[in-house]
């Protein structure tokens with residue numbers, strides 16, 4: 001038996017491409033392979049072929065035929081000495097034997113190279129499921145980073161209103177909606193659009209145009225509840241990952257989320273599917289009920305939107321802009337509200353007229 005075991009990676013014939021740690025011994029003309037996670041094997045010297053591989057021949061590949069292909073061992077050149085000393089013929093004849101067996105041996109090696117290529121091809125066919133997997137694994141710290149990127153981008157595009165009755169009102173509404181321990185931050189951007197969006201990491205941005213157009217604090221609460229639901233359901237994150245593209249997804253799969261953060265900054269341009277919107281509406285209603293906020297505000301806001309879509313108001317609504325079918329949504333909300341037991345709503349104590357007057361007149 002060779003004095004010390006030699007560590008190797010074992011790639012069983014027809015097995016996966018990851019390789020399994022194994023220890024190798026030489027004993028009486030046989031190679032003993034002891035994989036960490038399966039039964040040991042004993043292979044006759046005559047069945048084995050060895051070949052130096054890799055850049056600068058830094059590795060040895062030892063192969064033997066098996067069912068469904070070749071078994072393969074990869075050993076670092078720096079570790080091979082005990083085996084080489086025990087079976088000099090095997091390694092001396094490696095270069096010679098290589099010529100005869102090159103094609104068969106090559107097949108096994110080609111499979112190892114092909115597998116990653118197939119994996120990449122698979123990614124092209126399955127970007128959406130993969131995006132969802134990336135989303136599942138994104139840690140909260142990365143979500144926060146994306147949220148910060150979105151906020152930084154918003155600051156570039158528009159002035160954030162830092163104080164005044166509208167900011168106070170927004171903070172009050174936000175506080176009512178947030179659940180204990182939930183990390184939500186609300187910002188008011190000076191922009192004429194009727195819009196609001198929520199970014200991963202709990203960053204919620206409301207445009208002054210929306211607050212100016214809303215009829216009450218409850219209307220705004222309805223919009224915010226819907227937007228928060230998008231974050232809670234990780235819609236924003238998923239949409240960022242999906243639109244970021246393959247390269248960014250692959251980087252993220254390998255733990256590099258930098259490019260993903262950059263993509264987060266484009267959140268305002270993202271569109272959600274109709275199903276995602278429905279889900280966010282339902283979750284939003286749930287949150288309003290929990291917060292004892294009159295859910296009619298959400299309905300009223302949709303009606304405001306419908307009116308402006310019909311051109312009765314001059315502002316162009318961009319919030320909820322993915323749904324041309326606002327009427328259908330209003331109908332669904334009405335039904336949901338009718339079937340929902342009217343809880344005891346507690347009014348949000350805000351002088352809404354004062355809030356509207358304090359906001360700059362941003363209507364075009």
Ligand SMILES: [Zn+2]
Pocket residue numbers: 226227230272277280320
């Ligand atoms: Zn939405």
